[in-house]
Amino acid sequence: GGLPEAPPPPPPPPQAPVRVGGNIKPPQKVKDVKPIYPAIAQSARVQGVVIIEATIGPNGRVQDARVLRSIPLLDQAALDAVKQWEFTPTLLNGVPVPVIMTVTVNFTLQ
Numbered sequence: 001g002g003l004p005e006a007p008p009p010p011p012p013p014p015q016a017p018v019r020v021g022g023n024i025k026p027p028q029k030v031k032d033v034k035p036i037y038p039a040i041a042q043s044a045r046v047q048g049v050v051i052i053e054a055t056i057g058p059n060g061r062v063q064d065a066r067v068l069r070s071i072p073l074l075d076q077a078a079l080d081a082v083k084q085w086e087f088t089p090t091l092l093n094g095v096p097v098p099v100i101m102t103v104t105v106n107f108t109l110q
Contacts, residue, residue: 017055017098026101027056027087035081035105041073042109050078050105058096060087078105
């Protein structure tokens with residue numbers, strides 16, 4: 001008689017993003033894209049800092065970005081820029097993992 005085969009081991013769960021801090025070093029930005037200052041914001045003389053929480057994947061690309069501190073006329077431009085940024089992969093125990101970090105985008109009228 002044949003013994004029942006052991007079920008295959010379950011696949012490892014996808015790595016949940018870890019927050020930067022402690023032994024998790026913030027990744028280094030390797031590709032910076034400056035935001036496009038919206039004309040409507042310039043004419044309204046709106047400036048300031050948009051704070052964004054970005055999730056950076058194991059490959060160093062921004063997978064997700066959401067606004068934490070909003071400047072309504074500038075949020076979309078900030079998100080569009082951040083989503084094009086690229087970072088060095090963050091290693092945890094030698095394995096690239098997704099990380100969550102806070103980034104700031106400055107808009108200053110010239």
